[in-house]
Structure formats: structure tokens, C-alpha cells
Amino acid sequence: MNKYIAIDVGGSKMLGAQYDEEGQVLKRYKVKTKAHRGRKPVFETLLSVIDQLFDPDVVAMGILMPGVIQNARRVEMCSNIPFEKMDLAELIEEKYPVPVLLGNDVDLAVLGEWKQGGYTEQHVVxxxxxxxxxxxxxxxxxxxxxxxGAAEIGHMPYKRDGLLCGCGQFGCLETVAAKSGMLQLIEKERKKGTESILFDTLIPGEMFHTTDLYRAWQKGDPLARKVISKSVEALGYAVGTLNTLLRPELFIFGGGVMESFYDEICEELHEKALAHTMPALRDNVRFIRSFLGDDAGITGAYYLAKEASLGRRL
Structure with a gap:
């Protein structure tokens, strides 16, 4: 029986799974990444995850991580993981006699959602x-x-005089729509003396938990409402722009913020997205939420491994 290894390499943890031909999980293994240790120790941790999952029936591997992946083989840039400019697939193949392909974390999450969901749409964002x-x-x-590196949606320009983004540009979409941008706004409001129940749990300089933001939003906290409203406005603009440019049949929304807020904001988000779409292109498009949650990426890595076993690249 052919088996496949899929690994999700994140800044805080690595999650590996062994799959059978039908996509059933046979084994799972998780360890802390401890990315601060540097390239060699983190690479050795990755090999230890593979060791836990590898056996003679394994025919291929798919590995995902945040960042820019070149030709499904080389890590060009990697957020929070010390694998930049690294021919990672080749290095792993030197130690294990099976083909290895790499993928961006969100690319593979979208692939996993699309494949596992059995959607008939052929054009998806x-x-x-x-x-x-x-x-x-x-x-x-x-x-x-x-x-x-395609589909770096978070770095679409959104606000010309906006906040500094982690990529080095100003006013990227994620400086408003994502938690990194929300945190900057929340910290600015704290310095102004704004009152908010968010400050009861927020530790200065640290990222907040989405659940804390959601609880504050549910209680009608003005600052929580403000940051989510700005996020929805920015995402509506981005989705409308992408809908006009690419004309997909389906949008899939995922990630921690969407898992918490989607049911609450979906109607407004869809309305804003269509308002920012060219009028003639507003029909025949669906909006849905991710159903795989944290398993979306590793599921996509399984499908990537299947392609590797056939000598193909996605």
C-alpha cells in the first residue's frame, strides 16, 4: 500500500501526518519548531518528524511553510523559519529515497479545501x-x-499613507485587515487613553488572541468593533478587486480571524465585495468559509505528495 507524508512547518510547531492512498490519516506527529535555534537545529527537527512517519511504503512527501517557494523545490523566503535561500527538497531527498515537493502554506490550504470539498468550480480564490x-x-x-510567490494578497496596496507592513512597504492590505495591523491600531488607541476591555487581556508588545477580540466584539466594545469594521472594509475592497481582475467562481475564506468572525461579518463582507466589483461581473460567484480549519494546509500537502509520487508538480 502506497503511503504519503505531509508536513506543516510553522513558526511555533511542526505537524506531520502519514496518509494512505485514499487520504486517510494513519499517523500524526507534532513537535515544537523552536525557530529561534537557527537553521541546522530546525532542519534536524524536521528530519526527526520525518523519521517518526517514514516506513518502506512511503512513496513521496509534501511539505508546506509560510513564504516564497520556487519551483516547489527551493525556499526563497520564509517567515519566522530559518530556511531562506535553502534547497530544502534536495536536502531531504539526500536522506530519504522518495521525491519531495514544497509549497506555500496558504496555497496548499486552498488546494486542500478545494480537493477535499469536492467543489466543481475550476476557478477559485x-x-x-x-x-x-x-x-x-x-x-x-x-x-x-x-x-x-503568487497570491500574496496581504501585500496588495490598500492605503497609500498607511501603516508600515512587515514586508517593508506601507499601507498593505494586511496592515488593516489582519491581526498584525489590528494590533498596531489597538496600541495606538491605548496610547491615546482610549478605554477598551481589550486592554484587560492584551499584554503590550504581544499579539492578542482572536478569542479575546471576538468576546470584546460580542460585548459591543467600540475599539473591537472599529478594528473589525476596518478589516471588513479592506477585505471587501480586496475581494472586489480580485473578483473584477480574475473572475473566479468561488471565494474560500479561512484563517483564525475568519473562523471566529465569518458568520458575523459574511453578509457585510459579501456586500462590500460586490460593491467593489465591476457591475457586469457581480453574478455567478460564491463565497464560503473553510471547513478544514487547521488541517487545510496539511491536507493540501498530502495532495502535493501525491503529485510528487507521479513525477509532477502542481
Missing amino acids: GIFVGTGVGGGFIFHGQLYTGQG
Whole structure:
């Protein structure tokens, strides 16, 4: 029986799984990444995860991480993980006798959602909102990555005189729509002396928990309402722009912010998205929420491993 290994390499943890041919999980293994230790120790941790899952029936591996992946083989840039400019797939293949392909975390999350959901739409845009904003495109039934790094939706220009983004630009979409941008706004309001129940749990300089923001929003906290309203406005603009440019049949929304807020904001988000779409292109598009949650990415990595076993690249 052919088996496949899929691994989700994140800044805080690595999650690995072994799958059978039908996509059933046979084993799972999770460890802390401890990215601060540097490249060699983190690479050794990755190998230890593979060791826990590898056996003679494994025929391929798919590995995902945040950042820019070139040709499904090389890590060009990687957020919070010390693998920049690293030919990671080749290095792993030197130690294990099976093909390895790499993918961006949100690209593969969108692929996993699309494949596992059995959607018939062939043109799909995925938008995942958490600490940042990531995206993924399915065109003509295939994952589209361009030259590597396509669908960096969070770095679409949104506000010309906006906040500094982690990428070095000002006013990117995620400086308003994502938690990283929300935190900057919340900290500004704290310094102004604004009152908010968010400050009861928020530790200065640290990222807030989405559940705390959601509780404050539910209680009608003005600051929580303000940051979510700004996020919805920014996302509506981005979705409308993408709908006009790409004309997909389906938008999939995921990530921690969407998992908490989607049911509350979906109607307003859809209205704003269509308002920002060219009028002639407002029909024949669906908006849905991710159903795989945290397993979306690793599910996509399983499908990537299946492609690797056939000698193909997505």
C-alpha cells in the first residue's frame, strides 16, 4: 500500500501526518519548531518528524511553510523559519529515497479545501486571514503559483499613507485587515487613553488572541468593533478587486480571524465585495468559509505528495 507524508512547518510547531492512498490519516506527529535555534537545529527537527512517519511504503512527501517557494523545490523566503535561500527538497531527498515537493502554506490550504470539498468550480480564490493575510489561486483546476510567490494578497496596496507592513512597504492590505495591523491600531488607541476591555487581556508588545477580540466584539466594545469594521472594509475592497481582475467562481475564506468572525461579518463582507466589483461581473460567484480549519494546509500537502509520487508538480 502506497503511503504519503505531509508536513506543516510553522513558526511555533511542526505537524506531520502519514496518509494512505485514499487520504486517510494513519499517523500524526507534532513537535515544537523552536525557530529561534537557527537553521541546522530546525532542519534536524524536521528530519526527526520525518523519521517518526517514514516506513518502506512511503512513496513521496509534501511539505508546506509560510513564504516564497520556487519551483516547489527551493525556499526563497520564509517567515519566522530559518530556511531562506535553502534547497530544502534536495536536502531531504539526500536522506530519504522518495521525491519531495514544497509549497506555500496558504496555497496548499486552498488546494486542500478545494480537493477535499469536492467543489466543481475550476476557478477559485482563497483568502486566509490571521496574523497576516495569505492567498491561493486555483485556475483551470490547477494550483497557480506563477514563478513562485503568487497570491500574496496581504501585500496588495490598500492605503497609500498607511501603516508600515512587515514586508517593508506601507499601507498593505494586511496592515488593516489582519491581526498584525489590528494590533498596531489597538496600541495606538491605548496610547491615546482610549478605554477598551481589550486592554484587560492584551499584554503590550504581544499579539492578542482572536478569542479575546471576538468576546470584546460580542460585548459591543467600540475599539473591537472599529478594528473589525476596518478589516471588513479592506477585505471587501480586496475581494472586489480580485473578483473584477480574475473572475473566479468561488471565494474560500479561512484563517483564525475568519473562523471566529465569518458568520458575523459574511453578509457585510459579501456586500462590500460586490460593491467593489465591476457591475457586469457581480453574478455567478460564491463565497464560503473553510471547513478544514487547521488541517487545510496539511491536507493540501498530502495532495502535493501525491503529485510528487507521479513525477509532477502542481
